[in-house]
Amino acid sequence: MSNKIVIGADHGAYELKAEIIKHLENRGFSIKNMGVDSADSVDYPDMAEITCKEYFKGNYDFGIVCCGTGIGISISANKVDGIRCALPQNKFGAEMSKVHNNANFIAFGGRIEYHDSVNDMIDAYIDAKFEGGRHQRRVDKIMGLE
Ligand code: RB5
Secondary structure, rough: OOOOOEEEEOOOHHHHHHHHHHHHHHHHEEEEOOOOOOOOOOOHHHHHHHHHHHHOOOOOOOOEEOOOOOOHHHHHHHOOOOOOEEOOOOOHHHHHHHOOOOOOOOEEEOOOOOOOOOHHHHHHHHHOOOOOOOOHHHHHHHHHHO
């Protein structure tokens, strides 16, 4: 574990991104912020691309991408070879995205009202452990689809 996390967002989630960064820094992580940091409109596929490319350059533990719903930026991240980006809806989904899917990215929506807080979901993901075994076989099959 490098204790490094890379994060990027579009204008629909720059405030959420700031909250996530504060939370993760309080947990002792070092955060690489790929932007954006204002409401000025950008295209979420561009933010996904630069964040995913940085992930492969920088020995990060995992990456986070956010947009208004989390949908467009997670779809975009999953087009990048080597990325398995989860879009969890609650703490259970966040935990299982590591335990079963070994997701290396998680996505959230700045305009979504979640039942569990985004920071609680991130904690559930970070504190979970990939089970391997039959799940490794399935993850290998996912990656074989690239
Ligand atoms: C931008 O208006 C919005 O479409 C984007 O943030 C995201 O919700 C797309 O999936």
